[in-house]
Amino acid sequence: MRSNSKRALLLEAAARIVKEEGAAKLTLDAVAQEAGVSKGGLLHHFASKEALIKGLVEHITDTFVADMEGRVKRDQRETGKWSRAYVASTFQGGSESDGLTTALIAALFAKPELLGRFREQYDSWQNEIQSDGMDPVLSTIIRLATDGLWFAELFGFGLLDDGLRSQVQARLTQWTEGEART
């Protein structure tokens, strides 16, 4: 097994434990067992639980940012492109919570200081959203509604059925394109 894929396997195992058993059950021993990797093999990649949580946060943040930046680059229209990308990248996640995302948030509560990478990136893309030519009040509402969807699916409450979810995504996207209909 290549080293990178073993690392990914360990991160996925950690995410599964958090999702299914709660963040309190996240230990290095549990992760090694869940991944079918020896404790030594795990320690080679993650020397401590903090290193594992940090790895999760970085993996999720970087994946999300890469997806959003790809959309921004491909977007032909300047105005609203960051808001559009933010809506699209978040909504594509599907209505089932992504295990890695679950782990991100869950982990933060155990070690809030590990939020660092995510917080920096979040502030950075919010700055882009605020300055991509839209009315800042409307772009902020679009961002907050998108975050609201993400959290609802993360926690599994107040879920939207697929039809309403698509309509919400379409309406938010229309707004980024300058359509004035509420």
Add this chain to the structure above:
Amino acid sequence: MRSNSKRALLLEAAARIVKEEGAAKLTLDAVAQEAGVSKGGLLHHFASKEALIKGLVEHITDTFVADMEGRVKRDQRETGKWSRAYVASTFQGGSESDGLTTALIAALFAKPELLGRFREQYDSWQNEIQSDGMDPVLSTIIRLATDGLWFAELFGFGLLDDGLRSQVQARLTQWTEGEART
């Protein structure tokens, strides 16, 4: 000290620990010490850590629901009254995270099954929001944006400055009153 106020004191101490040290540090001993109450005194109110977390979740949920229902009853206008109340009750929290709210979410990760009361109530008021006469896509966006604000302030990322926060609240409220401007 009256029994009710000691209970409140214990809940506040638990919330402070979660907020300042993380959910992993929430133990009955730590709560007793933080509240300046004997372990026996604490156990009289909360026989276990689960009972304490359940107490927190119920306290926060009931306080929020009572506030929102009061607004609905006082509202002269039928259409959009639940959406309006949801925006108002959430935004009044101030831009600093409320300690009890922090504790609610933090606790959920340790014991997701204790989410019960909150989840039921959430589903119940979402039903009201969906059926208070507004376009359901717009009322859903208002709800999601309101949740997004709440989560941002809970986690302390992507915070809005006070001016933008007020403008967002005003715009969402206008939408509940049937004003069509995005």
